[in-house]
Structure formats: C-alpha cells, structure tokens
Amino acid sequence: MHRAIRRMFDSGQVMAGKWFGMASGRGGPGGSDGKLGALNRRLLGYPNNHNYQIRGQRRIPSHRLAERWRVISSIYPKKLESFLDVGCCKGFFVLENAARPECKRSVGIDVVDSFVDTAREAGNYMNVVGAEFHSASLDDVAGRVEEFGGPFQVVQLINTYHYLFWGSNLNTKAYGDHRTIFSMFHAVTSSCFIFSSPLEVKVAPQEIRDRAAAAGNHEYHREAILDAAQDFFDVIELPALDTRNRRPLLLMVKRANGS
C-alpha cells in the first residue's frame, strides 16, 4: 500500500472496510451496535500507532500497531507468565498477552483516565480474563508491587519514557531523574524490561522539546539515560522499531543487585 494511504488508514482518516472490514457493518464505527460502535471510535485517534478495532471476539490492529506488536512480542519469553505495560494506553498489548494461556497476570497502568477506561471497556467487552487496568503511576506500583500483582516477569515501556521524565500536556506528573525512574522499574520487574522511547530531546515530540527548552540545562540524553539504566539492568540494544532509529529498542535484563 502506498505510504501516504497507509498513513491515512492508520490515523483513522480512512475508515474503508478494507482495513477493518467493517466500516458499514454491524459493530463497526458506523455500525448499528451503538455500544461497540462507540467503543471502536474510542479505540482510534491519538496515539495513531495504537489504533485497533474490535470485530466479534477479534482485535484488529492497524498496520502500524500490528507491526509494532510483531516486533515487540518476538522479544517476550516463550512462556510469558506475568506482564506489566506502563503507559498501556488503549490496552492492546495487555489484552493480547492476557489471551496467552500461560500468562497469569497481564496488567496495564496509565495516568490518563480516559485511556484506562477505554482499555478496560475493551477487555470487558471481549471477556478477556486475566487483564487488569489501573489509573496509576509508576511510583504507585513500585511502592505497592504485590498489591498490583507484581513483580512482573516482563515490564514494557514503549514511547512513554520522555513523558515519565518531563511530564506531558495530558498529565504533568514528571520524575525528572533517570535513576529514580530506573530504580522503580527495577522494583516492579522480576526478569526483563522492554524499553523503546526517544533518548534525545531533538527527536522527541514538540511538547517535550518545549519543556526541555524551558528547563535550560538538562540531563535528557542517551548517555545519561543508559548510565542510569545500567545501574539496574544489563542493556541489550536491538534493531529499532522505526527505520530512522529515533526510538531505540532496548531489552534490559534485571540485575539482582541493582544499586
């Protein structure tokens, strides 16, 4: 498919049945099932690379989400027993992992309530057992790991590290310190931590560049981030999710004695 057309599909501008196979059918965004239609509409939109639709008992990811899922899920251990997605957004990764028979707990947290509500509703609609969604921050889970069902064999943070560090227009909560953040990931992880996010301000979204500019001198760069990560994890760099390597994909294996 031509790249521009694919972008329009992924952004939800084109709702042709060819992608979701249901634009005018029952349950589609324009379909006659009001509840599912409304839910499907909420599963589109920002962030566009996390767009999916529910069709019967199937989750149908957009092309970009399917590709991200293919790459990221190939890193998971064959027997994935427990999973935490920090910044779970609309919940696709949590729901997919909850559907794996060996996965006992698949938990998503986000600091934006509307995302948590949408993800939970998608799970409830599809009767996904073993998926949980919480309006919670990383420090909430790190401070009460067992209450949330952790520590988790695999913890995932995709396209969200810069928001943890700087805050965002959706939620101003910001930790502002790499060691603080990685120490919390160390606390919630039992085996490995999958990470992909911009490591330099210049390739982060505009709102982050604005925050960094307002802050003046700052420590948001690759060397400082990896230095902090390596105090807690052995870090393996994998081929990036994006072709321009703006958001490196890192597999971090927990050190028993993280400092």
Ligand SMILES: C[S@@+](CC[C@H](N)C(=O)[O-])C[C@H]1O[C@@H](n2cnc3c(N)ncnc32)[C@H](O)[C@@H]1O
């Ligand atoms: C670009 S989305 C990534 C979502 C998902 N991980 C993915 O890869 O599809 C960024 C996520 O960060 C969350 N977020 C926004 N502000 C935040 C903050 N201050 N602290 C933590 N997470 C934040 C958003 O709710 C959203 O789910």
